[in-house]
Amino acid sequence: MMGYTTWRKEIIHAMQINKDTWDNIIACTLTDSDLNMSFDNGYGAIEGKPFTVWTKHYVYFPACYDGAEWVGSVPRDPNEEPTEHIGGG
DSSP: OOSEEOHHHHHHHHHHHHTOOGGGEEEESSOHHHHHOOEEOSSSSOOSOOOOEEESSEEEEEEEETTEEEEEEEESSOOSOOOOOOSOO
16 A cells, blocks of 8 residues: 555554564664654655564564565564565566
8 A cells, every 4th residue: 555654554564464563572773753754655766764673573674666665574583484575676
């Protein structure tokens, strides 16, 4: 879904897909202000601030293709599952 959003909303969405929760966060490089800053995640220029979020089970980070932004994630620990391509090629 493209339009105006915040990293908090996008991270929560990614966590729901992974059955992860905000309570599992161990560290985050964004401040509360950064998490709530509105930006256009549609195609064009990258507007979202870079970040990394570590939870007990996943690592979350910004992904991008042609300026469209979303949250990517990978398991925090090795699990023998490959990671699909993230972003544009």
